Amino acid sequence: MTSSPARLRADACPGALQTHSAADGELARVRVPGGLLTAGQLRVLAGAARELGDGALELTSRGNLQLRGLAAGSAAALGDRLATAGLLPSESHERVRNVLASVLTGRSGGHLDVRPWVAAFDAGLRADPALAALPGRFLATLDDGRGDVTGLGGDVGLLALDPGTVALTLAGSDSGLRTTPATAVDLLLAATRALLAERAAQGGTAWRLAELTDGPARVAARLPGPRAAAVPLPPAPATGPVGAVTQRDGRTALVGVLPLGRLTAAQADLLAGLADDVQLTPWRSVVVPDLAEDRVDDAAVDLHRTGVVFDAESAWTRVTACAGRPGCAKSLADVRADAAAAVAAGTVPDGARLHWAGCERRCGRPRGEVLDVVATSEGYRVGRALPQSSAG
Structure with missing residues (x-):
């Protein structure tokens, strides 16, 4: 038994209307059932990120999206935009x-x-x-x-x-x-x-x-x-599909990883121009489906230029991080910048999954076998810990 x-305490997960106060402003989480978004909805989200938030969207481990850096009192304006786009049906x-x-x-x-x-x-x-x-x-x-x-x-x-x-x-x-x-x-x-x-x-x-x-x-x-x-x-x-996948109908789906789950407004607009709909994944990647053969290479090049990763061997398929500084007041380090520096320097161990966390809470930690890189007052501590589920 x-x-x-x-x-x-009661569960206080943020929503699109019930926002969370973070060090960098209000945080809103937009639920996207099945990770399924139309091109029109992507454009609305891009506009909200650009005009109300910090200019980007964050993918979560549940295929949802977050907007950061929202001004206090902006939840109503965000809700109106989401409702118009069908992203807030209730x-x-x-x-x-x-x-x-x-x-x-x-x-x-x-x-x-x-x-x-x-x-x-x-x-x-x-x-x-x-x-x-x-x-x-x-x-x-x-x-x-x-x-x-x-x-x-x-x-x-x-x-x-x-x-x-x-x-x-x-x-x-x-x-x-x-x-x-x-x-x-x-x-x-x-x-x-x-x-x-x-x-x-x-x-x-x-x-x-x-x-x-x-x-x-x-x-x-x-x-x-x-x-x-x-x-x-x-x-x-441990990871989802990455790269080009041939569909049953002969067309191609491109699956690209977004480093640390960050999707800029410009990237969202680009995606909206490539397909009628996209799917967000729990591995912080995005699926661009139904591409004709003569469009695949150009789409991949355009997305790659913005930082989208299509290499299944890339360390970015195995590296995650919490918000860190300056977004989280509890964080002891700018873990995203430090994780990016480690990937750029090639110091991520082959095959290992690493989660960079700004404190012992280890927010956003993926399920399964993960090597924790936890910020402390004396620097980073690296070691395995008991798996901890994340919410998003």
């Missing part, structure tokens, strides 16, 4: 729309296309007033069978086992519950409601399903449906 830690539910979807789903790999699941689950969340009470750290994962997002710590999730069979996952484990693609979202919504009910039964303070005493088992017990023997689930991959 697992124990449930007592949370002494003020009451905006912080709980954390949904990860398989990268390149419907275009390359996987048993099925989970994009319809993304839209249906998001709509179902927003249609249920009770689900607005979910913690801001709630996460759903929609995996088309390739196993890329199932291991990323979702509270609830779907994993296609074959084209006709879908498993319900709870806190990263197979619940044993099975469904079909057509009824999968109904089961996922039922599991989300069961999570909320079990959370309330255990005091209503937990931020994640894994924090509840026997959470996965108790949530599963609240749900009807056929069951099968649980199967092992794929672990979280």
Whole structure:
């Protein structure tokens, strides 16, 4: 039996309207279910970053976006822009729309296309007033069978086992519950409601399903449906795809890594001019799909000139960092500048994943085996620590 830690404060994850006060101004987090953005939405976000923020967008480990350096009181202006672009369809539910979807789903790999699941689950969340009470750290994962997002710590999730069979996952484990693609979202919504009910039964303070005493088992017990023997689930991959990927239809998708997850307004405008839609990934990269053969090289060159990385061997596929100075008052160092200097100097060990953190909290640390580079009052301390999940 697992124990449930007592949370002494309510979850305070920032949103688009509920901003967080940082050393460099207000921080807003915009939920992007499935990481799916239209070109028009990208242009709106670029304009908001340029005119309201510090000129850039930050990709998070959940495929969401953050704007930094916002002036106090600017949340209403930002909200108006996001609502016009369809990025704020519900003020009451905006912080709980954390949904990860398989990268390149419907275009390359996987048993099925989970994009319809993304839209249906998001709509179902927003249609249920009770689900607005979910913690801001709630996460759903929609995996088309390739196993890329199932291991990323979702509270609830779907994993296609074959084209006709879908498993319900709870806190990263197979619940044993099975469904079909057509009824999968109904089961996922039922599991989300069961999570909320079990959370309330255990005091209503937990931020994640894994924090509840026997959470996965108790949530599963609240749900009807056929069951099968649980199967092992794929672990979280260390990195996502990088470079050119041939789609089923013969066109090409470009997957580029954004160093430290920073997407400038100019880069966002460039991306919006290359494709009708893009997908943000939990590895702080961006997918530009549906490129004709004669456009691939030019698109890659244009993006590379702005700093987008298409080399799967680049250290930038393995280096992450928290905000650091000057954005975070708790940070003891400008960790982003120091991480960039290490990459430029070629001092990142081959094959190692490094996370640079400005303090012991290690915000933004990715899941899995990571080497921590933690700023202290006496310089950096390098060493491994217990994996710590991040929220974004």
